[in-house]
Amino acid sequence: MRRVVSVWVVWSVLSPCVWAADDAAADLRALVEQSQAQVKVDPERSRKLAEQALQQLAARPDADLQVRAHLLLCDYHSERDRASAERHVAEARALVPQLKRRGLAAGLLGCEGTLHEGTGDNMRALALYEEEVVLAEQAQDDEMLADGLFNRGHLRGVRGEFASGLADLKRARAMFERLQMPFHTLTVENTIAILYNRMGDHVQARHYYESALKAQAAAGLQREQAVTQYNLGRSLENLREWDAAQEAFDRVLRLSRELSYPRGIAYALRGQAAVQNARRQPDAALALLDQASEVQKTLPDERLRAQIQLQRGIALRQLHRLQESAAALNDALKVFAGGESLAEQAATHGALSQTLAEMGDWRGAFEQQSHFKAANDQVLTRQLDERFATLKVEYDNAARDREMALLQQSQKVTEHALAQERLAGRLLSAVIVLAAILLVVLGVLLWRHRRTSAAMRGLAMTDELTGLPNRRAALTELEAQMARGEPDCALLLADIDLFKAINDNHGHLAGDQILRVVAEAVRAIGGDVAGRSACLARFGGEEFIAVLPKVPLDEALRAAERFRERVAALDVSRHTPGRRVTISIGVTRLVAGDTLSSLLRRADEALYAAKESGRNRVVSRLAPEPATGDDTTGDPTPSVLPA
Structure with missing residues (x-):
């Protein structure tokens, strides 16, 4: 009896502390999840929530939550401040041995890959994405695996590996749908459209972008709208629909400035400059490119810098500033060659050929034209090969789906026969099951009643406009x-x-x-x-x-x-x-x-x-103080x- 009483006393003293600890952990988890939910809606809000979570986690360490917060901040800074992103990766990596959710280590590889991709080192980035996929599969972490497949599929598309890139992206989309992460699903669909655009199917890509924009607008994803609107502008640029492209890039610029999103601003200015070059207005193009360069200097994105240099070279050629044009185009060519961006290499060789021809360097112009033709032929060949491979993959998948459907139909027939045999036994337990269901329903109703009462009390005590108590x-x-x-x-x-x-x-x-x-x-x-x-x-x-x-x-x-x-x-x-x-x-x-x-x-x-x-x-x-003889007022x- 004394032992029972002692245990009861100890539990009565410690249980409030345990409950308080559980509540604090739940609050921190909710803070991290709120930050993740805001990534594609309001990046600044996401950053502030993640930083707030890390501050509070310093007093109550939780390796899983800390790494998740570092991953969110790495994602934010990867587009803005490479040094800050690397710092968050390093701090998160120190916590890896303490992780309960081992798949989070795969996310760190994805962050590192994104940083290398930003500097134009696509080979290293792809290797890290490969490791991310393998590690996530070993950890059986579907969310991290879907993220790794998305990263790898996107980069494969940049390198021209369209069939394998589409396979990765479609697999990622299916996983995000199963995980009920609709915002991530929309991002993957947007990237699939980018691959169609790179494959030369600009009309199909345009259809994907316009469909994605409607869904993103309905969900309030302003940052994602800016990205998709820019990609739509690129499709219109490839289709040479300059008025529509100008309108798309104008929208990107407006959205990016509202969000204080420097990367979107720089890309939008590059797009506007491309339109001005097409309209033979090089002075306007150079003014836009100067603005884009100033913004790009603050960003870890070498590919963007090369795209700005490509348009700068085109504008300078139109102004007959041929030496400057050649220097800008050669600078862009080095970055595109290092990143294995064939389509952009071809465009740069073509522009450089025209510049050298106007300079009278016919040999150099001929060499660049040869490089242009070789790269362009390689792009076209790869597009055809990859389209064929994509069709073959889709055909094989359809054949497997038909075979699976036949197997499922046969299995249903067998299950139906077994069900008839088990029916008699089920009838015996039906009464017990119904009684249990009734109890569950009553319990659910009671729980919902209490929850509704609590919610109604919260509404009655809260000001709707400001969210403060009323x-x-x-x-x-x-x-x-x-x-x-x-x-x-x-x-x-x-x-x-x-x-x-x-x-x-x-x-x-x-x-x-x-x-x-x-x-x-x-x-x-x-x-x-x-x-x-x-x-x-x-x-x-x-x-x-x-x-x-x-x-x-x-x-x-x-x-x-x-x-x-x-x-x-x-x-x-x-x-x-x-x-x-x-x-x-x-x-x-x-x-x-x-x-x-x-x-x-x-x-x-x-x-x-x-x-x-x-x-x-x-x-x-x-x-008022109590009245005294000295104070009568x-x-x-x-x-x-x-x-």
Whole structure:
């Protein structure tokens, strides 16, 4: 009996700690998953969530979650900052021996391959992608395997290995569909269209791109829309539909600038320059290419630099700056040759041949024309061979599918015969099964009822526009604090200055955006009083409230002042051009004998005093001290912190 009692006591002490640890791990896992969900929607948001996860994981290490966060950051920086991407790979590799999910090590190989591909070292990149596929298969990690197949299929397509590339991509697409990862499925389909484009089937590629754009727009994948729109522009460029290509590249530039996506900006400028070259406007093309080069310098993408140099060489030839044209084209040719990009090599040889001919270097022009013809013939031969191989693979797959269908039909006949024999036995257990189902249904209904009740309570306590707790939640928290009689409970009541003018002059949609932006600043108050369970809510209209338990008045005033400064520093030019947003704040604290009405009235008086004293102020108002013989007024004196 003593042992039973001892075990029960130990469990009662330790179980809350175990539950708290489980909750913290679940929160960190959710943070990483949110970051992954934002990769193709909002890359900046994804980066911030991943960095936040790593900061929190420093205190609660979890190798699997840490490596996943490093992989997400490697994916982000691979298009922007090679050194940062390499740092995340190195930090993740140090955690590999601690991994429970061994397949994550394959993802590191994929990140390294992407970095080598960015420098034009396609041979090394392909070797790493091969290792990624093998390691993911050994670990039986379908998600990492699908990612590895996608990487390998894409690079095989760049190298002109269309049949094997398509086989990898179609296998990756099937795996992503089975894993219910629709955003990744769309990305794979976009890459399949790129291969069709490289195979010379520009019309089919255009169809794929336009279909993908509709799906991406419906899913809100802005970054993916920019990528697909650019690929559509390249197809239109190959079809020589210059007006449509210009429109596509303009959309890429607009989307990329909205997303602060430098790689998309550089590619869009290159596309616009190609259109200007085709229209015989080399000066406009060079201006666009200068902008593209400035952006490209910040990116680890040698192939992009070579594409810019190709267009620069074409523009310079049109301006009869022949020496500069030849230098730019030779520079581009080195990169394309190193990356085994046959189609781009052929285009560069052709452009260089024209430049050398205009320079009078007929021998050099003839040699470049010969290289152009050889590369072009090789591209055409490979396209035909790969198309034939693709058709053969599709035919073989169709034949295997028919054979599998016949086998499945035969198996169904056999199973039907066996089912008839087992029917009698099943009838005997039917009653038991039905009873069990009934119990399960009742349990599910009870669970759903509890979940729905909890969800309804959450909705009732949450402001729909800002996601903050609403007035009801704030008043509930105030009443709880009054019931506990906690000392040093501060109250902040804030109001956006001249908010009606914002709605009148800029529209209610802009007003809503301002409320959301200010709400983000409100959330930061919790960090200003770290360690305290603050209740931060939208009180109604343009008013916000913060209930700060166990926070002395002077600390509450400092938090309010930081909140005011944070709001005043917000950049809202996107929503209200030429105007900044300020906020007035009233501060008070709970004292013995306060009622909800008296406390809110005092906070409101302080807020009103802040408005009256010129707005963009923090004003405090305390409860009147008990009357004495030396003080007959009893009026509280507000404390004003000017802007």
